[in-house]
Amino acid sequence: MTKNAHPLRQKYTRSHILRTTTCPGCGIGTVSQAILRSIDELQFDIDDFIFVSGIGCSAWIPSPFYNADTLHTTHGRPVAFATGVKLGLPDKHVMVVSGDGDLTAIGGNHLIHAARRNINLTVVLVNNGIYGMTGGQTAPTTPRGIKTITSPYGAMEHHFDISPMVVAAGASYVARWTTYHPRQLTRSIKKGIQKKGFALIEAVSQCPVQYGRASKLGGAVDMLKHFKKNSVRINKAREMGAEELQGKFIVGEFTDLEKAELSEQWVRLRCEMMEER
Amino acid sequence: MQRNKRVLTGTHFEMGNWACTEGAIAAGCNFAAGYPITPASEVANLLAARLPEVGGTFLQTEDEISAICSAIGASWAGCKAMTVTSGPGISLMQENIGFAVATETPLVIVDVQRFGPSTGVPSVGLAGDIVQVARGSHGDYQIIALCPENPQEMFDLTIRAFNLAEAYRVPVFVMADGFMGHMREQIVVPEEDRIELKNRKVAEPAETVLDRQDFLDVNVAPMPVFGRGIKAHVTSSCHDEHGMRNLSDPEVMHRYAMHPIEKILSHRDDIVRVQDACEDATIALVSCGTVSRCARAAARLGREEGLNLGTLRLLTCWPFPDQEVRVVADRVDHMLVLENNTGQLYPYIKAEAAHACRVSFLGPQTLGQIHDPRYILSHIKEIIQ
Structure with a gap:
């Protein structure tokens, strides 16, 4: 690695990994930097993290790049794997990084149940609204009307509104930002890492190659401008009607509360039972 | 009933599913995940009560897929992990059984078999999963599966399953069925110091993954267990001996598929009984x-x-x-x-x-x-x- 490499790259990534799998203009770099910057600003040791990811473009954020324990799992299951890792290592930070297809289509059930359990995981969900890696198929997050390779006449289904869904499932902390908001995104990831409970940070991200083409939004810069123009703060959105909010990205913190967390309850139960011995 | 003891030494008259649970606890199991299913439920029910008594964790999952995934995750966290189910659950677990094979994860899967196909007859113990546990996940691999014939052996072979899983870094099946799972017979639990236990070898930390060999060793590579600063790279995709993904080198592909197979076949004399x-x-x-x-x-x-x-x-x-x-x-x-x-x-x-x-x-x-x-x-x- 050259001395000119980014300090986060030098400090936190595997030096022998020289290539990424992302396309030019992808939002994944922004999200990855926000994650590493969060760990750095918190002055946490990356050896105290276990990163778990599934299948899809954004699952490649930690694996193979982060120089830490990384578990690259099967499609849709990273939250289930991470639940076992966290219960086995309750003192460590367990972070799931994966995409909207992985975490809300094939793995949707695990996501809502982990939120219900309120297990102390930090889930960074990169939502690009499409299946990027497999060539641009409709995702459960693709807005109605958009023509993708599997909805060539326009998507007919309604899309998931992920953050409110995870709030409803019982998470302790939920925030949504776009890649136009890297600083806010970093702040929320920091909060999510520190939160004792299930934390979801939804990062709406641009996929210029698949989504940009399908939606005719254009390249990365055009998509970021689109995020900027259409983002509405959650407190402002609460005063707006459904029609006004059509096509908007509601950003900000959706929930931030204290409630019983699963892995800590297990530690306490085990201590109590062992004391009885 | 003696509480809080890891090994319930003595003679018992209990059902096979009880014996399996106590075998797991005696073997040092400290993590189990499961989803209710007849005729295997009693194992999960009993583990839920027993594991916390010995410092372990039980997770009731949303489905069997989550059960095996969280058990694999716990194994990588350093736990002796298991899951228990019946045929329909095994069918759901198959993809991630392959994951455990490919990532060389120690794991015990108890299959209390029942009449199939499909939802079949839950409480009738047809041995319907014998081939699916060996060939059910996609790709080529070898598996270890043990066949008890009575409650006593559900105790003995569950311990053996944990020992083989730890020794060879592999998922191991205990192929019980609804008959012996629900059958009550005499079960002799030996003294704790008479039970031989094996534990996995753990990798030493190194500067980078390239300085270690964590995977694909026919003589069982030490496991880069999480949370110890080892900086393990674990993927079920084709990987080299360091665990790093490699999807282009035919030699690496060959070793990725063949070494986990050879690891079992080269030790078959120790495994086969x-x-x-x-x-x-x-x-x-x-x-x-x-x-x-x-x-x-x-x-x-x-x-x-x-x-x-x-x-x-x-x-x-x-x-x-x-x-x-x-x-x-x-x-x-x-x-x-x-x-x-x-x-x-x-x-x-x-x-x-x-x-x-x-x-x-x-x-x-x-x-x-x-x-x-x-x-x-x-x-x-x-x-x-």
């Missing part, structure tokens, strides 16, 4: 699991009538005991394969034995019911005429 009780027999009754009890009873009945019967019992059905079957095939005139299914192991036995003796198959008189020893005997009398 059979009971060969057909020393002077001319007809060998070959079986595994619950049916072995019927085979033994039939052989005893037959010998009383002067028939020269013996039994060959497979305590390990995978890796397949090919050499052991061949040895017996060379000795006898006829091998009668008894299985409580339509003949899942039969083709494998036939392939090893048919060059040396006659081989035939006998399912139960009514599928799903236990073979009646007199029914086996009358069948034998027919075929020797």
Whole structure:
């Protein structure tokens, strides 16, 4: 690695990994930097993290790049794997990084149940609204009307509104930002890492190659401008009607509360039972 | 009932699913995940009560997929992990059984089998999963599967399953069924210091993954367990000996698929166990699991009538005991394969034995019911005429 490499790259990534799998203009770099910057600003040791990811473009954020324990799992299951890792290592930070297809289509059930359990995981969900890696198929997050390779006449289904869904499932902390908001995104990831409970940070991200083409939004810069123009703060959105909010990205913190967390309850139960011995 | 003890030394009269639970606890299991399913539920129910008493964790998951995934995650966190289910659950777990194989994860999967296909008959213990546990996940691999025949062996072989999983860094199946799972018999739990336990070798930290060899060693690479600063890179995608993904080098692809297979086959003498009780027999009754009890009873009945019967019992059905079957095939005139299914192991036995003796198959008189020893005997009398 050259001395000119980014300090986060030098400090936190595997030096022998020289290539990424992302396309030019992808939002994944922004999200990855926000994650590493969060760990750095918190002055946490990356050896105290276990990163778990599934299948899809954004699952490649930690694996193979982060120089830490990384578990690259099967499609849709990273939250289930991470639940076992966290219960086995309750003192460590367990972070799931994966995409909207992985975490809300094939793995949707695990996501809502982990939120219900309120297990102390930090889930960074990169939502690009499409299946990027497999060539641009409709995702459960693709807005109605958009023509993708599997909805060539326009998507007919309604899309998931992920953050409110995870709030409803019982998470302790939920925030949504776009890649136009890297600083806010970093702040929320920091909060999510520190939160004792299930934390979801939804990062709406641009996929210029698949989504940009399908939606005719254009390249990365055009998509970021689109995020900027259409983002509405959650407190402002609460005063707006459904029609006004059509096509908007509601950003900000959706929930931030204290409630019983699963892995800590297990530690306490085990201590109590062992004391009885 | 003694509480909070890891090994419940003494003589008990309990069901097989109790024995399996206590075997797991005695083996050092400290993480289990499961989803309710008949006839396996009692194992999960009992683990939920017992694990916290010994410092362990039980997770009831949203489905069997989550059960095996969280058990694999816990194993990477350093736990001795297991999951327990029946056939429909195994079907759901198959993709991630392959994940455990490919990532060389120690794990015990207890399968209390039931009548299939599909939802079938939950409480009838047909041995319907014998082939699916060995061949059900996609790709080529080898698996270890142990076949108890009674509650005592559900205790003994569950301990052995944990030891094999730890020794070889592999998922290991305990192939029980609804009959023995729900059957109550005497179970002798030995003194704690009489139970031999094995623990996985753990990798040492190094500067980078390239300085270590964490994977693909036929003599079992040390495991880069999480949370110890080892900076493990774990993926079930094709990877090299350091665990790093490699999807382009044909040599790496070959090693990725072959080493986990060779790891099991090269240690098959340590893994494979059979009971060969057909020393002077001319007809060998070959079986595994619950049916072995019927085979033994039939052989005893037959010998009383002067028939020269013996039994060959497979305590390990995978890796397949090919050499052991061949040895017996060379000795006898006829091998009668008894299985409580339509003949899942039969083709494998036939392939090893048919060059040396006659081989035939006998399912139960009514599928799903236990073979009646007199029914086996009358069948034998027919075929020797």
